[in-house]
Amino acid sequence: MNLLSETKLNLKPYRNYMLVGLLILAVFWTLVSRVPVDSATQEEAPPSPRQGFSAPDFSAELLNGGQVTLSELRGQPVVLNVWATWCPPCRSEMPALEKIYKDFKEQGLILIGLNLTSQDSEKSVVDFVLENSLTFPVALDRDGTVQRKYKISGYPTTFFIDKEGIIRSVVVGGPMSAALIQSKVEDLLKETP
Amino acid sequence: MYPFLRIGPLLLNFAGLAAVMGVWIAITITEKESLRMKLDPNQVTNTILIGLVAGVVGARLGYTLQYLQAFISNPLSLFSINPETLLPWAGLLTGLLAAVFYGRRKGLSLRPTLDALAPGLAVFMIGLGVSHFLSGNAYGAPTDLPWSINLWSEQRHPSQVYETLAAALIFALAWFSSTRRQGTGMNFLLVVAGSACVRIFLEAFRGDSQVMAGGFRTAQVAGLVVLAAALLLMRRWGEKRVAISGPGAAQE
Numbered sequence: 001m002n003l004l005s006e007t008k009l010n011l012k013p014y015r016n017y018m019l020v021g022l023l024i025l026a027v028f029w030t031l032v033s034r035v036p037v038d039s040a041t042q043e044e045a046p047p048s049p050r051q052g053f054s055a056p057d058f059s060a061e062l063l064n065g066g067q068v069t070l071s072e073l074r075g076q077p078v079v080l081n082v083w084a085t086w087c088p089p090c091r092s093e094m095p096a097l098e099k100i101y102k103d104f105k106e107q108g109l110i111l112i113g114l115n116l117t118s119q120d121s122e123k124s125v126v127d128f129v130l131e132n133s134l135t136f137p138v139a140l141d142r143d144g145t146v147q148r149k150y151k152i153s154g155y156p157t158t159f160f161i162d163k164e165g166i167i168r169s170v171v172v173g174g175p176m177s178a179a180l181i182q183s184k185v186e187d188l189l190k191e192t193p
Numbered sequence: 194m195y196p197f198l199r200i201g202p203l204l205l206n207f208a209g210l211a212a213v214m215g216v217w218i219a220i221t222i223t224e225k226e227s228l229r230m231k232l233d234p235n236q237v238t239n240t241i242l243i244g245l246v247a248g249v250v251g252a253r254l255g256y257t258l259q260y261l262q263a264f265i266s267n268p269l270s271l272f273s274i275n276p277e278t279l280l281p282w283a284g285l286l287t288g289l290l291a292a293v294f295y296g297r298r299k300g301l302s303l304r305p306t307l308d309a310l311a312p313g314l315a316v317f318m319i320g321l322g323v324s325h326f327l328s329g330n331a332y333g334a335p336t337d338l339p340w341s342i343n344l345w346s347e348q349r350h351p352s353q354v355y356e357t358l359a360a361a362l363i364f365a366l367a368w369f370s371s372t373r374r375q376g377t378g379m380n381f382l383l384v385v386a387g388s389a390c391v392r393i394f395l396e397a398f399r400g401d402s403q404v405m406a407g408g409f410r411t412a413q414v415a416g417l418v419v420l421a422a423a424l425l426l427m428r429r430w431g432e433k434r435v436a437i438s439g440p441g442a443a444q445e
Contacts, residue, residue, distance in 0.1 A: 015431075019424045026393045026420055033397030034408035048346045050329070052401055096267075103266075154204040171277055173204050179270030180278050182263035183256070 049150040060139035077188035078161040085124040090156040093175035111136040118144040208328035215320015219313035230305040244292030251287020255280030304378030311381040315364035322357030334400040350398040359391040389420035
């Protein structure tokens with residue numbers, strides 16, 4: 001017990017030095033663990049369906065005919081909304097998506113409504129699009145390939161992809177408010193090509 | 194990673210649930226600590242809850258100000274339930290200010306209150322670590338170490354596990370030293386300084402660090418500022434304690 005008290009007493013004069021030493025060690029670690037500037041700017045993020053990564057490429061048929069390939073849209077900001085007609089929050093956020101699409105398409109915004117057709121019916125999709133007067137392109141994921149590639153775990157899921165094809169933000173669930181969509185789109189449009 | 198569970202039309206957010214559980218357990222532990230610090234647990238809990246509510250309101254207002262045009266065009270969005278339209282630092286600042294204001298009005302002593310919050314804060318960080326593990330957020334840098342995990346197309350450091358274990362260690366320190374440093378504020382500073390050290394050390398293994406000019410990781414720089422402030426306060430509060438309990442003092 002006495003030894004313990006003595007040790008404590010002996011350490012007290014060094015307490016300030018120990019605190020300063022800790023701080024110096026922390027500064028040193030911060031310096032040595034900096035991110036090399038070259039790797040931060042030059043390395044391309046691997047494709048993965050999450051923020052900060054390159055958006056996995058896909059091709060899908062469009063409801064109005066033709067096909068869309070994500071990689072061909074490089075140079076333009078893309079909003080990819082994954083939805084189904086039987087999903088209430090997906091249905092609820094469609095008017096907001098349509099409004100933002102109309103407001104920003106002139107500035108180069110691409111919005112794709114990717115329907116999970118493997119779990120939906122094409123007739124329901126057509127009816128829903130007509131009923132809500134949707135003007136943005138609706139793509140059909142007939143065999144669930146895109147759903148698997150993007151590891152969709154909840155509906156709706158929306159990916160905000162920049163001009164370089166990097167996913168800047170992912171919103172799972174909904175309905176998204178119009179301001180949320182607009183704020184994300186503004187961020188995408190602000191970025192330099 | 195299991196961020197969501199779909200039960201019919203219901204989308205259960207596991208990651209969010211872990212964070213909420215962290216808050217709930219933290220409040221329960223804080224109530225117990227409040228009794229030990231001879232504080233009214235109801236007042237301490239109310240302070241936390243007011244801080245949380247003010248934090249959410251502040252975070253939403255902060256986001257609104259940042260994207261003012263978007264909210265002017267869509268004013269009803271101000272009341273939407275989207276957690277994405279929250280600005281974390283604005284929420285933290287507002288929550289802290291509201292909690293301090295309420296605590297002072299209720300006459301809560303600063304240092305015992307901070308000490309009562311200390312173990313709960315560490316528990317909240319454990320919850321946050323579990324939440325990150327479930328969501329796959331705060332992911333690690335690529336590595337080929339034997340304990341790496343496959344996440345987001347690569348073998349990576351299990352940074353969420355590191356974070357959770359470190360928070361558990363800080364909790365153990367805070368819990369077992371709280372009886373020795375009862376009500377001096379030192380236990381809270383220990384948690385803050387410990388957390389800052391952990392952030393500075395573990396950030397080096399993260400794959401999603403925000404990088405500043407010169408390649409500095411923002412979280413490490415912020416951690417350094419917090420660590421310096423905590424150590425400075427430790428020294429000052431420690432000196433005062435020595436002066437109070439020094440020779441000639443009748444009692445602490």
